Structure formats: C-alpha cells, structure tokens
Amino acid sequence: MKNSLQVLVAVPECGPFPEMNSVENYTLILNDHDFILKAHTVWGALRGLETFSQLIWRSDEGMFSVNWTEIVDFPRFPHRGLLLDTSRHYLPLEVILETLDVMAYNKFNVFHWHIVDDPSFPYESMTFPELNRKGSYNPISHIYTIGDVKTVIEYARLRGIRVIAEFDTPGHTLSWGKGVPGLLTPCYAGATPSGTYGPINPILNKTYEFMASFFQEISSVFPDFYLHLGGDEVDFTCWQSNPDIQAFMKEKGFDNYEKLESFYIQKLLNIVSSYGKGYIVWQEVFDNNVKLRPDTVVHVWRETQPSPYAFEMDTITKAGYRVLLSAPWYLNRISYGEDWQEIYRVEPLNFEGSPEQKALVIGGEACMWGEYVDETNLTPRLWPRAGAVAERLWSSQSVTDVGLAYDRLTHFRCELLRRGVQAQPLNVGYCEHEYFQH
Amino acid sequence: MAFNKFNVLHWHIVDDHSFPYQSATFPELSKEGAYSHAHVYTQTDVKIVLEYACIRGIRVIPVFDTPGHTNSWGPGQKDLLTPCYKGAVKIDNFGPVNPILNTTYEFMSKFFKETSQVFPDKYIHLGGDKVDFTCWKSNPDVAEFVQQQGFGQDYKKLESYHIQKLIDIVSSANKGYMVWQEVFDNGVKLKEDTIVEIWIQSNYAIELQKVTEAGYTAVLAAPWYLDYISYGQDWKKYYTVEPLDFVGNKTQKDLVIGGSAALWGKFVDATNISPRLWLRASTVGERLWSPQNVRNLDDAYSRLTEHRCRMLRRGIAAQPLYAGYCEM
Numbered sequence: 001m002k003n004s005l006q007v008l009v010a011v012p013e014c015g016p017f018p019e020m021n022s023v024e025n026y027t028l029i030l031n032d033h034d035f036i037l038k039a040h041t042v043w044g045a046l047r048g049l050e051t052f053s054q055l056i057w058r059s060d061e062g063m064f065s066v067n068w069t070e071i072v073d074f075p076r077f078p079h080r081g082l083l084l085d086t087s088r089h090y091l092p093l094e095v096i097l098e099t100l101d102v103m104a105y106n107k108f109n110v111f112h113w114h115i116v117d118d119p120s121f122p123y124e125s126m127t128f129p130e131l132n133r134k135g136s137y138n139p140i141s142h143i144y145t146i147g148d149v150k151t152v153i154e155y156a157r158l159r160g161i162r163v164i165a166e167f168d169t170p171g172h173t174l175s176w177g178k179g180v181p182g183l184l185t186p187c188y189a190g191a192t193p194s195g196t197y198g199p200i201n202p203i204l205n206k207t208y209e210f211m212a213s214f215f216q217e218i219s220s221v222f223p224d225f226y227l228h229l230g231g232d233e234v235d236f237t238c239w240q241s242n243p244d245i246q247a248f249m250k251e252k253g254f255d256n257y258e259k260l261e262s263f264y265i266q267k268l269l270n271i272v273s274s275y276g277k278g279y280i281v282w283q284e285v286f287d288n289n290v291k292l293r294p295d296t297v298v299h300v301w302r303e304t305q306p307s308p309y310a311f312e313m314d315t316i317t318k319a320g321y322r323v324l325l326s327a328p329w330y331l332n333r334i335s336y337g338e339d340w341q342e343i344y345r346v347e348p349l350n351f352e353g354s355p356e357q358k359a360l361v362i363g364g365e366a367c368m369w370g371e372y373v374d375e376t377n378l379t380p381r382l383w384p385r386a387g388a389v390a391e392r393l394w395s396s397q398s399v400t401d402v403g404l405a406y407d408r409l410t411h412f413r414c415e416l417l418r419r420g421v422q423a424q425p426l427n428v429g430y431c432e433h434e435y436f437q438h
Numbered sequence: 439m440a441f442n443k444f445n446v447l448h449w450h451i452v453d454d455h456s457f458p459y460q461s462a463t464f465p466e467l468s469k470e471g472a473y474s475h476a477h478v479y480t481q482t483d484v485k486i487v488l489e490y491a492c493i494r495g496i497r498v499i500p501v502f503d504t505p506g507h508t509n510s511w512g513p514g515q516k517d518l519l520t521p522c523y524k525g526a527v528k529i530d531n532f533g534p535v536n537p538i539l540n541t542t543y544e545f546m547s548k549f550f551k552e553t554s555q556v557f558p559d560k561y562i563h564l565g566g567d568k569v570d571f572t573c574w575k576s577n578p579d580v581a582e583f584v585q586q587q588g589f590g591q592d593y594k595k596l597e598s599y600h601i602q603k604l605i606d607i608v609s610s611a612n613k614g615y616m617v618w619q620e621v622f623d624n625g626v627k628l629k630e631d632t633i634v635e636i637w638i639q640s641n642y643a644i645e646l647q648k649v650t651e652a653g654y655t656a657v658l659a660a661p662w663y664l665d666y667i668s669y670g671q672d673w674k675k676y677y678t679v680e681p682l683d684f685v686g687n688k689t690q691k692d693l694v695i696g697g698s699a700a701l702w703g704k705f706v707d708a709t710n711i712s713p714r715l716w717l718r719a720s721t722v723g724e725r726l727w728s729p730q731n732v733r734n735l736d737d738a739y740s741r742l743t744e745h746r747c748r749m750l751r752r753g754i755a756a757q758p759l760y761a762g763y764c765e766m
Binding site: 089119137141333335336338370371374376381422423427432435436 | 455456473665668669671704706708712714750755756757758760763766
C-alpha cells in the first residue's frame with residue numbers, strides 16, 4: 001500500500017517559464033521498495049506525473065491500483081504545439097483554460113495563440129486601445145483583457161506549456177485597420193480609392209512607428225523568447241492597385257511584390273529582434289527570400305502547393321533554418337471516418353535530407369483554425385484527434401502501429417470522459433463513464 | 439427538433455453493436471445485448487421520450503431493423519440468429535435472423551406485439567436493409583430450405599420470405615410499416631400504405647420515380663446523411679436538395695410525404711451530437727416545411743445565422759456556420 005509518490009527534481013526552481021530547450025525527461029519507478037518520480041526539471045516532473053495519473057486503475061473492489069512500473073521517458077521533439085484561432089470566433093477564457101488542461105494530459109507543451117486576424121481583434125492593447133475597441137466583435141464581451149492574457153500564460157506555465165502569441169502581418173489584418181486608421185493599404189479601383197482595404201501599408205514611416213510601439217508592448221506581455229509573426233497569404237492585389245505603392249516600387253527598384261513584402265517583413269523582424277525576441281514565421285516568408293536571422297523558426301503549413309511539404313522541409317533545413325510541421329495536421333479540416341489514423345501515420349522526418357538537416361526539425365503543431373469552430377464544437381473536434389499528433393511528436397519514431405494506437409487512444413478517450421472532457425468517440429463502442437452535459 | 443418544426447423522431451434504437459431497448463417480454467435481449475446495464479432505455483425512459491415528443495408535436499417511430507443488423511439480438515435470444523458454417527463445420531459466428539425456423543416468427547410475433555403497444559404511433563419501421571447473405575448461404579439447413587422453397591440461388595427471395603412474414607405479423611397488430619428501399623427493390627409484396635424510405639445516395643431520384651410509380655409512399659433520406667461530415671459550409675448542399683426533383687406526374691409527386699435527416703451513430707454520441715446536428719439539420723427542416731421556391735442561399739444564410747444565435751440563447755450547442763459571433 002502506498003499513499004504518496006516521491007517526486008525528486010534535480011533543478012528545483014519553479015520560477016522561470018518553460019522554454020524551447022527545457023528538459024522534459026523523467027524516470028518513474030514504482031515497486032514495493034521505490035515509489036518515485038525523478039526528473040531533471042520541474043517540467044519533466046509534470047510529464048511524469050501525467051503518466052503516473054494514467055497508470056492508475058481501479059480494481060473491482062474500488063481500490064486504486066498501479067502495476068509495477070519502470071519508465072524512462074523523454075520527448076522525441078521539443079516543440080509540440082496546438083494552435084487555437086480566437087479571431088474567426090472568440091473563445092471564452094474557460095475554454096482556452098480547459099484546452100490547456102487537456103493539452104497537458106497529452107504532453108503538448110506549446111500553445112500557439114493565433115489571437116487576432118481579419119474578422120476580429122480581441123486582444124486588449126494598452127498602447128493602442130482603439131485596436132480592440134473598434135476591431136473586436138464586441139468590445140465588452142469578446143475581448144481578452146491583459147488580466148485574461150496573464151491568466152492564460154500562468155495557467156499554461158503551471159502545466160509546462162509555453163504560450164507563443166501570433167500577431168500575423170502584413171496580411172490577415174483587416175480588423176487592425178478599424179482601430180488604427182491609415183495602417184492598412186487603401187485599395188484603388190482605377191484612379192480612385194474603392195473604399196476597401198488590403199494588407200498593412202508597407203511604404204509609410206508611421207506604419208513602422210506603430211509596429212515598433214505595438215511590438216514593444218507584445219514583447220513585454222508575452223514572456224516566451226519566441227513570437228510568431230505570421231507573414232502568410234499576402235494578397236498583392238490591393239498593393240498593386242495603389243498608385244503610391246506603385247511609385248514606391250519604382251523608386252526602390254522592386255520588380256515584384258514579393259520584394260515589397262520582404263521589405264516590410266525585414267523591417268518588422270529588425271524591430272522584434274531589437275526587443276530581444278526570436279521569431280517564428282510561416283513558410284511564405286522563407287519562400288519569398290526574406291533575409292532571416294539564423295535562429296528563425298520556419299513554420300510549414302502548405303500541404304501540396306507550392307510544393308509537397310516534405311520537399312519544403314528539405315529546402316528549409318538545407319538553408320539551415322529550424323522547422324515546425326503543421327501541414328498534415330490541420331485538425332479543422334474534418335472528414336468522415338477515423339481520420340486520426342492519417343494524422344497518426346505522418347512521419348515528420350520523412351524527407352530527403354541529411355541527419356544535420358533532420359536535426360533542425362524541432363517539432364510540429366496541430367492547428368484548429370476557427371472559421372467553423374467555437375466553444376460549441378471545439379472540444380469534440382480537438383479530442384481525441386489531437387492526441388494522434390501529440391503521440392507522434394513525443395514518442396519514438398518506431399511507435400507506429402495503428403491497431404495498438406487505436407486501443408490506447410480509445411482507452412484514453414474514455415479516461416478523458418471520466419475527467420469531464422467532451423472528447424468525441426473514435427468509433428462504435430462505449431465508456432463506463434459517458435459524457436453528461438452540465 | 440421542435441425549434442426547427444421537425445415532427446418525427448426516427449428512433450434507430452437497436453442494431454448490430456448493442457441492444458439498449460429493455461423489452462418487458464424478453465428482458466434477456468438488453469441484459470445480454472446492451473453495452474452494460476447502465477446503457478439501457480427502460481420502459482420508463484421510453485415513456486418519457488414518447489411524452490416529451492408528444493408535447494412537442496413529434497411522433498416517435500421506432501426502428502427494429504431485421505433480418506440484418508441484428509448481431510446484438512443473438513446473445514439474449516438463443517437460436518434467433520443464423521449460425522454460420524465454414525464448409526461442414528459450424529463456426530462461432532452468427533449472421534442475420536434465421537428465417538427458416540418457426541421459433542423465429544413466434545419470437546417476432548411476441549416481440550412486435552410488445553413494441554406495437556409500447557410505441558403508440560401507427561407506423562413502425564422494420565428496416566430490411568443491407569442483408570449480408572454469406573452466412574445464410576453457408577448454413578446447410580438454410581441452403582436446403584431455399585432449395586425446397588424453389589428460390590434457386592436467389593437469396594433475395596429468402597429475405598423477402600422473412601420480411602413478408604414480418605409484415606403480416608405487424609399488420610395483424612394493426613400497424614403500418616416503413617421499410618428501407620431494399621425491401622421494395624427486392625420485390626417484396628407490400629401493403630398499399632407501406633412507406634418506403636430511400637437512403638442510397640446514388641440515383642435516388644430514379645428510386646423516387648420507381649417507388650412512386652409503383653404507388654408507394656416515399657420518404658427521402660439519401661441526400662441528408664448528416665453523419666457524413668466534411669470541411670466547410672456543407673449546409674448548402676443539404677439546403678439545395680429538392681425532393682420532388684424527379685421524373686413523375688403529380689400523383690407520383692404527391693406520394694413523397696417528406697424526408698428524414700439521418701445522424702448515424704458510428705462516430706457520434708453525447709459529446710458531439712448537438713454541434714453535428716445543428717444547424718445542418720435545420721436546413722432539412724426548412725426544405726421540408728417551406729414552399730418549394732424558398733431556396734435563396736444568401737437569404738437562408740442570414741436567417742440561419744440568426745437562428746443559430748437563437749438556439750445558443752436557448753442553451754443548444756449549435757455550431758457556427760462561419761466566422762462571426764453571437765451576443766453573449
């Protein structure tokens with residue numbers, strides 16, 4: 001009979017935040033003599049505690065039991081993330097916090113917060129309060145106050161989860177324009193403005209003054225070393241239509257708009273670097289030949305265009321940059337059936353490349369874009385499907401048997417239900433504790 | 439459903455995997471066939487559903503699908519299912535209901551007598567879809583019976599034989615019946631007021647034509663299998679369905695009495711049923727209630743988004759149609 005688990009942590013401070021290179025190893029030894037969890041850091045201890053909690057079962061008489069165990073465990077990839085999109089639909093704070101809980105159950109360690117985008121700007125900026133006042137769906141109910149943000153960061157920290165905020169520019173910024181007039185490019189229909197707006201206006205000095213102030217705030221609010229700066233899907237049509245931009249292009253000798261986009265991103269990266277932050281960018285920034293710092297992380301999201309993602313990963317790592325993989329893990333792209341299997345079968349290092357290149361793949365992220373997702377369907381759509389990504393990123397490359405994974409995932413799903421998580425079924429069957437709506 | 443003016447609950451209550459219906463006459467069925475003793479609908483539960491539905495103007499039509507889809511009936515009712523053979527050896531596997539034994543029909547008689555009393559609606563759905571003939575063919579007694587009856591090698595005739603007897607049993611209990619389209623397709627002799635439910639996706643317009651041409655009433659489910667989820671605004675494809683878009687005269691078109699949105703439960707339970715149903719099912723609700731000319735997608739979109747916020751206010755976890763928000 002045991003009534004306590006001894007937890008031994010070599011590096012005892014609880015103060016700092018989890019980081020990219022935090023050591024998450026742990027050893028779990030459960031037998032009659034030793035009932036201990038050993039870890040180098042507190043982050044490893046958290047992982048070990050989660051494992052321990054999943055090893056416990058209940059005998060028929062109702063006694064909590066655990067089998068003799070010896071586990072030496074560590075993650076394969078250091079960056080195991082989940083992206084939530086709070087612009088397409090606002091997600092209440094409790095929903096984010098619950099997601100962080102379930103992320104911890106799955107040993108995810110990065111929360112990629114795609115916090116603002118075209119449709120809405122829910123982030124409450126202290127420097128530019130008009131951004132959320134004019135850009136949110138509802139400035140009272142559909143915003144994240146600085147208190148909310150700090151709550152998320154601390155809640156995540158206690159679970160060993162880093163919070164990487166994404167402020168995606170120069171595209172995906174329609175909602176920014178409402179609170180900061182003149183920030184976005186006015187589009188033209190012939191010689192006159194059409195009344196619509198496009199990406200951030202890259203030719204004005206005040207754009208960069210704004211970015212400098214804004215990112216100074218962001219850099220201090222979000223403690224992680226990395227910020228995600230976006231840089232994806234910039235639609236050049238509006239820039240092309242604007243005569244001032246055309247003139248600027250001529251003046252600078254830019255013969256294509258990728259160069260203008262690079263011009264903007266370059267200045268943005270310099271601004272962000274000056275605040276002591278590193279950055280993650282979507283793959284277009286690399287594809288468009290922007291000059292990146294060596295410690296930039298490139299995020300691969302496009303499955304087949306402009307090239308298959310495996311090829312993209314080869315190209316990026318060949319150029320010496322670190323890579324995150326999301327392309328095959330867009331969980332928002334639902335389909336009928338057991339789609340978790342396809343997700344599970346992905347092998348991130350399945351590309352032509354040297355071992356040095358492969359070492360630059362630091363992990364990946366499951367993405368839950370929000371066009372069709374909000375609190376009514378987020379949890380069942382996320383779990384247990386995201387679990388397939390979590391295992392792929394934590395476990396050894398050889399753990400690939402789909403049949404065995406099915407058994408473990410269905411068992412885990414029932415455990416999630418028991419913990420009150422609205423995780424949807426994988427196939428026909430039942431759990432002892434079914435979901436009961438409160 | 440009531441918020442969307444649906445008026446029939448099609449309760450597909452039992453199938454291969456589990457038998458949650460607690461029968462008063464045959465308690466062993468759920469005792470041995472349900473997932474667990476906690477995974478049952480007692481007679482009281484059923485009454486609650488019936489009353490709750492009645493107050494909302496919703497009929498409850500139970501589905502007791504035979505002879506296929508009956509795996510879970512076997513453990514609680516010995517000799518009901520056909521034992522399968524491998525060559526001359528009986529294997530530990532069972533197939534559809536055994537259509538050659540008198541005991542089968544004695545059981546069916548008693549069982550449907552009970553369900554006819556428990557479920558007050560005039561109609562009961564007898565299923566009759568997707569019968570796998572392999573087990574029947576493997577069983578020497580069944581094979582011999584088929585020979586004796588002069589069915590040749592056509593096991594569809596054996597299926598018809600079963601359904602025929604079932605229909606007679608149910609009719610004598612004064613019920614009308616709904617059947618899946620295969621029963622019609624296989625030439626079973628049906629009562630005039632049989633309702634044929636069309637579910638096979640490919641060429642359902644042609645099936646509508648055939649069924650109504652033969653004078654039977656039709657209910658359309660084929661284009662509305664809501665369990666077939668896909669990415670994006672799939673509500674549009676459900677909304678644009680026009681049930682009367684088939685070749686036929688007015689008499690035929692009048693025989694199409696409506697439709698059914700289906701949410702099969704392979705990948706669905708309490709955790710995801712509400713967002714998966716609403717508002718995709720609402721589009722079916724409008725298609726079946728509103729006049730034929732109400733089909734503008736943009737107009738439907740603005741009404742649906744408003745309706746969605748309304749359902750949220752009423753506590754229904756209806757999922758979003760697209761980016762946007764509802765007032766809290």
